[in-house]
Amino acid sequence: MAEAIRCSYGSTSLEPFYVGSTLAVFSSENSLLATPIEEDVVVTDIESNTIVHKIEGDGETITALALTPDGSRLAVVSQSQQLRVYDTSDGSLVKQFRFSAPVYIAAADATSTLFAFGATDGVVTVWDIEAGYVTHSLKGHGTTICSLAFYGELHSSNWMLALGDTMGTCKVWNLVKRKCILTTNEHGGAVRGLAFLPDGEYFMTAGRDQIVVLYKLDNLKKSIKTYTVRHQVEKCGFLEVCGKLVFYTAGSECCLKLWDINSGTPLGGSKPPLQTSEELMIIDVAQIEDESLWLVLSDQTLVLLDLSLSENVDDHLIVPEVRKIAGNHGIIADIRYAGPNSTLVAMATNAPALRVIDPLVPFDVQLYEGHTDLLNCLDVSQDGLWILTGSKDNNAILWHYDADSEEFILHTTFHGHVGAVTACGLSRSSSKPTFALTASTDLTVKKWKIPKEAGSVVKGSDYTRRAHDKEINSMAIAPNDEFFATASFDKTAKVWNSDSGETVGILKGHKRGLWDVSFCQYDKLIATSSGDKTAKVWLLKDFSCTKTFEGHTNAVQRCQFMNKNTQLVTSGADGLVKVWDISEGECTVTLDNHNNRLWALDLKEDGLDLLSADADGFITFWVDNTEQLLLEREENEKLKVEQEQSLSNYINQNDWSNAFLLALTLEHLMRVYNVVKASIGANQDPELVVGLKALETTMQELQPTQLISLLKKIRDWNINFKQFEIAQKVLSVVLDFIDTESAEMRKAMDLIIPYNERHFQRLDDMLEETYILDYVINEMQSV
Structure with missing residues (x-):
C-alpha cells in the first residue's frame, strides 16, 4: 500500500529564554528565574520547566534586573533609563520611575523590601518596593557602580548597603543613619564582589585585580586580611562546606573556588572546565536557600551546584554540578536525533562542547567536553548510541552512550587533519558503526577504523583522498556502506567507493556551491541542495539529474529523503522547511516557524517527526498530522x-x-x-x-x-x-x-x-x- 503524501505538520518550539549580557536573577525562596531577551524579559519556573510570564519591553535593551527573594516583585531597567516594577503573580506593571543616568547593576535585600540600583554617574538609588518611592539617593562615587550588597533587616541598627565601582572604590552605608561608614580604595580594578557573612562577623570585597580584602564588620576602619586569589573575581561570598566556614570566589577560569578564611589557602571548589578557545567566565553566583548555588556563565548557561553533596577528598573540597540549563544554544550548525530510541537531541553549536538535550525537559542540557574549538558537524549511528563530532580543532571525536550513567562518554579521538573538520559520517549498515569518515578544510577525506577500546587516539587513517577544490560542507554514507558522497563549494558533489576511496561519479549541474548531500534509504537515489536556491535528485545508476526543486528564496541548506523515498524535505536560509512530492515535483507543505537561517535539519520515523534549528538557537519539533488533516477535510466535505x-x-x-x-x-x-x-x-x-x-x-x-x-x-x-x-x-x-x-x-x-x-x-x-x-x-x- 502506497504511503500517503504528507502535507501537514503540527509544531512545538524550544525558544531561547536568555539572550544578552545582563545578569539573570533568581528568587532564593522559590524556583523563579528572570532573564532578558534583548529588550524583553522572561520569567521562568526552573523546577517545572515552564515559562510563567513574557514581559514586553519598551523597545530598548535591558540593562539591569532584580528579583525579590520571595519572587513577588521584578525590577526591570532598560537603556532608556526607565525603571519598571512588575508583580510576578500576574505579570502586571506596578510602578514606573526614570533614572538620571543608565543603570547596569541592581539588587534586592533579603526581606524583599528594598531594591538598589547603581548608575553610571556613581549614584545609587534605594527603592521602597511596597510604597513605590525612592528612600535613599547615595552619592560619592565618581564613576560607574558595578556591585551592590545588602546586609541586615529593615530599620535595624545595622541595616547596611555596600557599593563598589569600576575604579576600585568601595563604600558601606548605614541606611538607618544615612551615613557612609566605610570608604576604601584597596583595589586596583573594578570591585565586582561584595559579601557580608550572615551572622555579621565578616565583610569582604573582591575585584578584577585578583585581590580579596576581608574586614571585621564591627570594625570597618581597617582590613584584617588581604588575599591574592590569582584570578579575576566577578562574585564572592561566604559558605559552609562539609562543616567548614570558607569564602568563595568566581569569575575567570569559569569555576567556583573555595578558600580558607584564616589563611587564604585554596580548598577546592567546582570542577574546572576543559581549556578551549572559548573564553568562558562566571558572571554571577546566586545562593538558593542554604544548600544550592546557581552559577551564571557568560554564554548564558546556568549551572547548579549542590553543597550538600560536597566531598572532602584529601583536604580538597569538591562541589558537584547537578544540573545545567541553557539560556540559549547560540548558532546551531548541525542537529540530530540521538540516544536510546532517538529520544534525545544532539547539537553542534558555536561552542566546543557537544550539547545533548531531552525534549521532555527542554531547558536542561548535557555538555560533553572533548573538543577545544567550535563544533562544525555531527553524525549519529542508526541506533542513536554513537555520535561523531567534527570541530575547528582539526579533530573528530566518537562518543558512546553509557546506559548506567545515562550519558555519552568519549570513546575515540581521530587526529590527522591539518584543517577544521567540516563534515563527518558513521557507517550505516549495522547498529554499531565499523568505520568513520571525515572531511576537512584541508580539502581531504579520511576513512578511520573504529577501535574496540574506549579512550583511544587514532592518528592513522585507512586512506586519505584529495576530494574537492573548495571547502567540503557535507558528507553522507549509503545505507549499505558501499558508497559515500561529499558536497562542496566547488558546485559539485562526488560519489566515492567506501572501500577503495576512489571516485565513482560526479554530480554536476548546480550553479553555486553545495550545502548538503543525502542518500535515499529505499532506492538508488541521491539528493543535493545548493546556494542556487534549488535541491536536486540524482540517479546513482548514471549520476544524471532526474528532478530539480525550486521554491526557496535563498540557499537550500539541508535536504533529506522521507516517506519511503516518495518525498524530500529541505530547509533553507529563508527560514522555511519545505516538503516535496518527488514524483510530481511540487511542494506539498511549507513549514514556517523561524526568523533566521536554518542551518540544521533532521528527521526520524521516516519523516513522521522533523527537527529544525536556526542561527538564533530556535528549535522547532514538527509532528506529521496529515491523517488528522485528511479526516478533518472528510468531515468538512460531509458537513x-x-x-x-x-x-x-x-x-x-x-x-x-x-x-x-x-x-x-x-x-x-x-x-x-x-x-x-x-x-x-x-x-x-x-x-x-x-x-x-x-x-x-x-x-x-x-x-x-x-x-x-x-x-x-x-x-x-x-x-x-x-x-x-x-x-x-x-x-x-x-x-x-x-x-x-x-x-x-x-x-x-x-x-x-x-x-x-x-x-x-x-x-x-x-x-x-x-x-x-x-x-x-x-x-x-x-x-
Whole structure:
C-alpha cells in the first residue's frame, strides 16, 4: 500500500529564554528565574520547566534586573533609563520611575523590601518596593557602580548597603543613619564582589585585580586580611562546606573556588572546565536557600551546584554540578536525533562542547567536553548510541552512550587533519558503526577504523583522498556502506567507493556551491541542495539529474529523503522547511516557524517527526498530522454536503430566512443573492424592502463576522448593474447595524461607496433625461 503524501505538520518550539549580557536573577525562596531577551524579559519556573510570564519591553535593551527573594516583585531597567516594577503573580506593571543616568547593576535585600540600583554617574538609588518611592539617593562615587550588597533587616541598627565601582572604590552605608561608614580604595580594578557573612562577623570585597580584602564588620576602619586569589573575581561570598566556614570566589577560569578564611589557602571548589578557545567566565553566583548555588556563565548557561553533596577528598573540597540549563544554544550548525530510541537531541553549536538535550525537559542540557574549538558537524549511528563530532580543532571525536550513567562518554579521538573538520559520517549498515569518515578544510577525506577500546587516539587513517577544490560542507554514507558522497563549494558533489576511496561519479549541474548531500534509504537515489536556491535528485545508476526543486528564496541548506523515498524535505536560509512530492515535483507543505537561517535539519520515523534549528538557537519539533488533516477535510466535505441539502430544502419550502443564513454560512455569493431576490419576489410583507419580516430580522441580528461577509457580498453585487438594486435594498436593512469602530467593516463600506456614487449619478442623469423627454412631448402636443 502506497504511503500517503504528507502535507501537514503540527509544531512545538524550544525558544531561547536568555539572550544578552545582563545578569539573570533568581528568587532564593522559590524556583523563579528572570532573564532578558534583548529588550524583553522572561520569567521562568526552573523546577517545572515552564515559562510563567513574557514581559514586553519598551523597545530598548535591558540593562539591569532584580528579583525579590520571595519572587513577588521584578525590577526591570532598560537603556532608556526607565525603571519598571512588575508583580510576578500576574505579570502586571506596578510602578514606573526614570533614572538620571543608565543603570547596569541592581539588587534586592533579603526581606524583599528594598531594591538598589547603581548608575553610571556613581549614584545609587534605594527603592521602597511596597510604597513605590525612592528612600535613599547615595552619592560619592565618581564613576560607574558595578556591585551592590545588602546586609541586615529593615530599620535595624545595622541595616547596611555596600557599593563598589569600576575604579576600585568601595563604600558601606548605614541606611538607618544615612551615613557612609566605610570608604576604601584597596583595589586596583573594578570591585565586582561584595559579601557580608550572615551572622555579621565578616565583610569582604573582591575585584578584577585578583585581590580579596576581608574586614571585621564591627570594625570597618581597617582590613584584617588581604588575599591574592590569582584570578579575576566577578562574585564572592561566604559558605559552609562539609562543616567548614570558607569564602568563595568566581569569575575567570569559569569555576567556583573555595578558600580558607584564616589563611587564604585554596580548598577546592567546582570542577574546572576543559581549556578551549572559548573564553568562558562566571558572571554571577546566586545562593538558593542554604544548600544550592546557581552559577551564571557568560554564554548564558546556568549551572547548579549542590553543597550538600560536597566531598572532602584529601583536604580538597569538591562541589558537584547537578544540573545545567541553557539560556540559549547560540548558532546551531548541525542537529540530530540521538540516544536510546532517538529520544534525545544532539547539537553542534558555536561552542566546543557537544550539547545533548531531552525534549521532555527542554531547558536542561548535557555538555560533553572533548573538543577545544567550535563544533562544525555531527553524525549519529542508526541506533542513536554513537555520535561523531567534527570541530575547528582539526579533530573528530566518537562518543558512546553509557546506559548506567545515562550519558555519552568519549570513546575515540581521530587526529590527522591539518584543517577544521567540516563534515563527518558513521557507517550505516549495522547498529554499531565499523568505520568513520571525515572531511576537512584541508580539502581531504579520511576513512578511520573504529577501535574496540574506549579512550583511544587514532592518528592513522585507512586512506586519505584529495576530494574537492573548495571547502567540503557535507558528507553522507549509503545505507549499505558501499558508497559515500561529499558536497562542496566547488558546485559539485562526488560519489566515492567506501572501500577503495576512489571516485565513482560526479554530480554536476548546480550553479553555486553545495550545502548538503543525502542518500535515499529505499532506492538508488541521491539528493543535493545548493546556494542556487534549488535541491536536486540524482540517479546513482548514471549520476544524471532526474528532478530539480525550486521554491526557496535563498540557499537550500539541508535536504533529506522521507516517506519511503516518495518525498524530500529541505530547509533553507529563508527560514522555511519545505516538503516535496518527488514524483510530481511540487511542494506539498511549507513549514514556517523561524526568523533566521536554518542551518540544521533532521528527521526520524521516516519523516513522521522533523527537527529544525536556526542561527538564533530556535528549535522547532514538527509532528506529521496529515491523517488528522485528511479526516478533518472528510468531515468538512460531509458537513458541506449535508448543508447543501438543507439549503435546497429551505429554498423548496420557501423558508427564505433560514436559506439566507445557511447560504451566507456556506459563502455562496449568488445563492445569497437569489434567496434575497426570491424573497422580494414572493413579497409576503409588501411594506418591507426585502419582502419578509423574518428575513429582515435575521439580517439585523447577524454576528459581526457574518455582517462583514454580507457587506463583501453587497460590494460584489453592487459592481454589477443588474444586481445593484437588490444590493441597495439589503444595505438599507443592515446600514444602521454597522459598527463604524470596526476596521474590517469600514474597509468593506469604503469599497461599496464609490459604486454607490456611480449609481446615484446614473439615476440623476436618467431623471434629467426624463425632464427633456417631458419637454419634447409638451412641445409636440402644442403643435
